[in-house]
Structure formats: structure tokens, C-alpha cells
Amino acid sequence: MCLRRRCKAMKFKCRPSREASEREEEMGYLLRVRFAAFFAGAAAASLGGIYMLHKDYKVAHESIAKQMKNLHESLDGRISAIENLKATEATTAEATE
Numbered sequence: 001m002c003l004r005r006r007c008k009a010m011k012f013k014c015r016p017s018r019e020a021s022e023r024e025e026e027m028g029y030l031l032r033v034r035f036a037a038f039f040a041g042a043a044a045a046s047l048g049g050i051y052m053l054h055k056d057y058k059v060a061h062e063s064i065a066k067q068m069k070n071l072h073e074s075l076d077g078r079i080s081a082i083e084n085l086k087a088t089e090a091t092t093a094e095a096t097e
Helices: 003-009 018-096
Strands: none
Touching: none
């Protein structure tokens, strides 16, 4: 008669055999390793995503800064042209008086 059947027949709690407890420990170890690998992969993927977003942000910022610089230079050129025009008008008005 098997040990487990004897335990059930005598209504004792049967202790698991050593092999069963070793198998359970091994399964617990494998589960921990799988969880660790999963979370390491998730962390690596999130770091990669953050790096790509940061790089995209920098490119967009540089593009907008370049557009604003060109706009500022254009505006400065137009303002200086208007100032020169007013200065020449003022000098011609003084000369005619």
C-alpha cells in the first residue's frame, strides 16, 4: 500500500515527499527567474522608448528654434529697412527746408 493511501486511511495529513518539495522549490525558482526576465525586458523597453521620445523632442525643438531664428532675422531686416527709409526721408525733408 502506498504511503499516501495509508495516510488517508488513517486520516493523517500526509507530508509531501522530498521529490515533490524539491520540484515545488524548482518551480518557484523558475517562476522568479521568469518574472525577473520579464521585468528586466520591460525596463529595457521603457528606457528605449524614453530615449526615442527624448531624441524626437530634441529634433522638434531644434526645428522650431531654427524657424524662429529665420523669422527673427527676417523681421530685423524689415525693421532696419524701415528705419533706413525714415532716416533718408528725414534727411531729404531737412534738405528741402
